[in-house]
Amino acid sequence: MKLRLQITKESGIRFISHLEYQATLEKAIRRAKLPVAYSQGYNPHMKFSLASALGVGITSDCEFVEIELTEDMELAKAMAQLSKALPMGIHIKDGDMVEKKAPKLMASAAGAEYVVKVPCLADPSDGIHAFNIAAQVIFAKPIPKSHGKTKEIDVKNFIPVVSGKYADNVLELKFSCKITLKGSMKAAELLLVLKDQFHVPIVYEAADIRRVALYGLNDLGHKRPLLSKAQ
Amino acid sequence: MHKDLPIDILNSVEKPERYTGMEFGSVIKTPEETEVSVCLAFPDTYEVGMSYLGFKILYGILNDVQGIAAERAFAPWMDMEGKMRERKIPLSSMETSRELSQFSLVGFTLQYELSYTNIINMLDLGNITVLSKERREEEPFVMVGGPCVFNCEPLADFIDFAMIGDGEDIIVEVAQAYKKWQQEGKPGGRKGFLSRVVQIQGVYVPAFYDITYYPDGKIQEVKPNNKYAPKKILKRVVKDLNTVKYPTHPIVPYGTAVHDRIMLELFRGCSRGCRFCNAGIIYRPVRERRKEVLEKLARELVDNTGYDEISLFSLSTADYSCLEDLVKDLLNEYKEERIGISLPSLRIDSFSVDLAQEVQTVRKSGLTFAPEAGSQRMRDVINKGVTKEDLMNAVEAAFKNGWSGVKLYFMIGLPGETDEDIVEIVNLAKSVQYKYKQVTGHGGARVTVSVSNFVPKPYTPFQWVGQNTKAEFDRKHMLLKNHINVKNINYQYHDSTTSLIEGVFARGDRHCGKALYLAWQMGARFDGWSEGFSFERWEKAFAEAGLDMSFYNARVREKDEVFPWEHVSPGVERSFLWREYEKSQRAELTHDCRRSTCTGCGICQNLDMKIIDWKDDSAK
Numbered sequence: 001m002k003l004r005l006q007i008t009k010e011s012g013i014r015f016i017s018h019l020e021y022q023a024t025l026e027k028a029i030r031r032a033k034l035p036v037a038y039s040q041g042y043n044p045h046m047k048f049s050l051a052s053a054l055g056v057g058i059t060s061d062c063e064f065v066e067i068e069l070t071e072d073m074e075l076a077k078a079m080a081q082l083s084k085a086l087p088m089g090i091h092i093k094d095g096d097m098v099e100k101k102a103p104k105l106m107a108s109a110a111g112a113e114y115v116v117k118v119p120c121l122a123d124p125s126d127g128i129h130a131f132n133i134a135a136q137v138i139f140a141k142p143i144p145k146s147h148g149k150t151k152e153i154d155v156k157n158f159i160p161v162v163s164g165k166y167a168d169n170v171l172e173l174k175f176s177c178k179i180t181l182k183g184s185m186k187a188a189e190l191l192l193v194l195k196d197q198f199h200v201p202i203v204y205e206a207a208d209i210r211r212v213a214l215y216g217l218n219d220l221g222h223k224r225p226l227l228s229k230a231q
Numbered sequence: 232m233h234k235d236l237p238i239d240i241l242n243s244v245e246k247p248e249r250y251t252g253m254e255f256g257s258v259i260k261t262p263e264e265t266e267v268s269v270c271l272a273f274p275d276t277y278e279v280g281m282s283y284l285g286f287k288i289l290y291g292i293l294n295d296v297q298g299i300a301a302e303r304a305f306a307p308w309m310d311m312e313g314k315m316r317e318r319k320i321p322l323s324s325m326e327t328s329r330e331l332s333q334f335s336l337v338g339f340t341l342q343y344e345l346s347y348t349n350i351i352n353m354l355d356l357g358n359i360t361v362l363s364k365e366r367r368e369e370e371p372f373v374m375v376g377g378p379c380v381f382n383c384e385p386l387a388d389f390i391d392f393a394m395i396g397d398g399e400d401i402i403v404e405v406a407q408a409y410k411k412w413q414q415e416g417k418p419g420g421r422k423g424f425l426s427r428v429v430q431i432q433g434v435y436v437p438a439f440y441d442i443t444y445y446p447d448g449k450i451q452e453v454k455p456n457n458k459y460a461p462k463k464i465l466k467r468v469v470k471d472l473n474t475v476k477y478p479t480h481p482i483v484p485y486g487t488a489v490h491d492r493i494m495l496e497l498f499r500g501c502s503r504g505c506r507f508c509n510a511g512i513i514y515r516p517v518r519e520r521r522k523e524v525l526e527k528l529a530r531e532l533v534d535n536t537g538y539d540e541i542s543l544f545s546l547s548t549a550d551y552s553c554l555e556d557l558v559k560d561l562l563n564e565y566k567e568e569r570i571g572i573s574l575p576s577l578r579i580d581s582f583s584v585d586l587a588q589e590v591q592t593v594r595k596s597g598l599t600f601a602p603e604a605g606s607q608r609m610r611d612v613i614n615k616g617v618t619k620e621d622l623m624n625a626v627e628a629a630f631k632n633g634w635s636g637v638k639l640y641f642m643i644g645l646p647g648e649t650d651e652d653i654v655e656i657v658n659l660a661k662s663v664q665y666k667y668k669q670v671t672g673h674g675g676a677r678v679t680v681s682v683s684n685f686v687p688k689p690y691t692p693f694q695w696v697g698q699n700t701k702a703e704f705d706r707k708h709m710l711l712k713n714h715i716n717v718k719n720i721n722y723q724y725h726d727s728t729t730s731l732i733e734g735v736f737a738r739g740d741r742h743c744g745k746a747l748y749l750a751w752q753m754g755a756r757f758d759g760w761s762e763g764f765s766f767e768r769w770e771k772a773f774a775e776a777g778l779d780m781s782f783y784n785a786r787v788r789e790k791d792e793v794f795p796w797e798h799v800s801p802g803v804e805r806s807f808l809w810r811e812y813e814k815s816q817r818a819e820l821t822h823d824c825r826r827s828t829c830t831g832c833g834i835c836q837n838l839d840m841k842i843i844d845w846k847d848d849s850a851k
Contacts, residue, residue, distance in 0.1 A: 012251065027537030089485075
């Protein structure tokens with residue numbers, strides 16, 4: 001069986017790296033005494049995986065973890081046990097139990113939704129409007145571990161539209177970002193685009209970014225939740 | 232996370248994860264549950280502090296007591312300090328973001344001398360008056376504990392009191408005394424409280440002692456000026472580690488601690504009697520935990536933490552009487568759960584290597600041994616009790632078991648050292664390389680020679696000796712470097728200037744507080760880190776304070792000189808230390824008293840204790 005869970009990364013632990021988040025989960029799974037499977041071999045590792053690495057500094061309502069179990073277990077019981085073993089920076093939102101052979105959650109992830117709250121020094125409406133009507137927005141995306149190399153992408157392929165609400169010098173942005181076979185882009189990168197190319201005067205360093213949903217697409221191309229229980 | 236550290240600051244500093252908190256196992260009590268608040272402050276970064284066992288022990292013990300809330304604070308790195316000062320954000324606790332000045336008690340651990348400027352800095356950042364005599368009524372009491380309290384004189388101007396020895400009982404007694412004093416309406420003010428805690432055995436209040444000096448700066452007399460202050464403060468000891476509480480629900484960091492694993496303390500104390508070693512005196516006598524107790528603790532710790540590694544912790548783990556059985560039991564017990572066992576230090580013998588082989592199934596990268604000195608004469612001077620043959624047997628066992636690299640720790644600047652002794656370090660390393668060739672039939676062993684500079688410490692037989700000067704240290708390092716003329720010997724050494732400052736504060740007196748304060752004002756922080764340390768700054772601070780560093784580190788003391796630290800005592804007899812010093816000059820050895828006759832250090836007698844060792848399954 002495979003236990004799949006939707007978990008959070010709360011604001012207080014936003015600066016924990018992906019690896020640390022993963023190591024924390026591993027310890028929690030041990031504490032919870034779940035009958036978790038291990039790989040074979042000289043240096044066996046716990047069979048669990050996290051869908052899509054979240055950038056450091058970003059909070060999330062929708063981290064997905066898949067844990068391979070060696071024996072059947074009632075979903076509610078597994079969730080309750082793990083819940084008690086998690087540190088206060090991580091909560092369980094939802095879960096399901098599927099066959100071991102069920103495809104990886106990440107394989108069906110088609111996009112992510114974000115909410116960003118960021119201090120903004122002036123009315124951002126014009127800049128946001130200009131972004132929304134632009135046919136193409138080119139961004140030089142850094143290539144990881146390439147010592148500063150970049151590749152050009154069209155932001156609009158991933159984020160066609162952004163909605164913004166501005167009050168008390170704080171801009172609240174909401175948008176969906178597609179995850180494609182060719183990759184995706186980071187929420188922080190969109191902020192750089194808005195700031196540098198559309199002159200939205202945000203205080204980039206102070207942006208509070210939250211990933212609120214990770215979704216798949218059904219046959220009709222509509223958004224659907226990743227976990228089967230809620231389908 | 233500190234609720235008051237904004238995102239943009241965290242985005243702009245190095246390693247923002249170190250300011251996180253909210254770990255599994257951290258304890259957050261409500262204001263109603265908090266009658267006495269204790270801030271356990273670690274004068275270094277989070278990663279370093281969370282690796283320290285004493286911190287876990289005290290945190291657990293205090294929070295187990297109803298009405299006491301223990302929280303943690305760490306030194307912010309210099310970039311973070313800059314931001315905090317810029318925006319006037321005070322230093323506060325990880326648990327409830329309580330500013331340091333709002334605690335009842337703020338306790339610092341004194342792990343190493345080079346963290347002292349961080350203590351002053353943390354007080355200042357936490358809005359606590361830095362000088363204890365200027366502290367206002369409503370401010371917290373600043374207390375210290377840990378190994379360096381056996382000479383905390385350089386900090387006398389900044390602390391209210393020190394707790395000497397094992398902390399488990401005394402810290403709770405102090406917190407309870409605070410509670411009572413508070414309930415009674417704080418009679419007598421700050422002095423009233425200090426007059427109470429000084430009556431707890433092991434508490435030292437520096438302000439209750441007057442010190443007079445001779446014109447040459449040496450101490451004439453140390454005299455109590457308060458009727459409750461004892462003439463000598465004897466350390467506190469936990470007599471039986473089997474019954475004392477051990478933290479089985481420690482905080483589990485999110486993965487940022489240097490030592491991120493279960494620390495199972497097998498025993499306290501070490502009586503091998505190395506003459507340079509301060510820990511070997513201050514933690515005496517040896518007190519072992521029973522194997523059954525350790526196995527029970529291990530089970531609880533594994534269940535409560537989720538760690539996959541248990542480190543068998545102590546000053547010299549290979550000396551634990553039931554180590555072989557314990558390791559066997561633990562390996563069996565945790566095989567299914569895929570939990571590994573590790574040994575933090577190895578004794579120089581094949582028994583240790585065989586054990587390392589047994590527990591370490593994956594990494595074959597390197598083994599570390601500490602012969603401490605290159606020549607047999609020098610090893611006898613320091614009473615290391617190890618021969619070249621021992622080392623050769625150990626590395627032979629290692630190489631036969633598949634290791635291809637060893638790291639060897641040495642010290643230079645030891646008393647009576649000659650250039651020949653130093654060159655012997657290189658010869659020993661070359662012999663190790665040759666041994667590899669003998670065992671494997673080919674060359675290519677990686678031998679690392681790591682050399683540190685000897686710092687004479689208080690309460691050791693070498694407390695009388697002078698430390699080498701900078702010029703001497705640097706010349707000796709050069710000598711070593713020039714003699715290591717072969718491939719595959721990697722030479723690592725410590726900067727001599729940090730060792731010199733360590734040498735000043737290790738045997739410093741109250742006057743050093745002035746230089747400490749000035750250095751801090753000039754920007755000294757994180758002196759244990761190359762990023763923070765500046766020798767020029769220290770030279771300037773001492774000059775401005777009108778003090779001569781060499782008076783503290785390089786000077787040879789007379790036999791009967793009154794030392795600044797002697798009113799605080801680990802229980803050792805001065806005559807024993809002097810005898811050991813004399814024996815060192817004759818390169819004579821002293822045996823380990825653990826499983827043999829008493830060597831007369833006086834500690835067991837003065838503390839009314841006995842060695843607890845389970846070799847024949849009966850405590851001696």
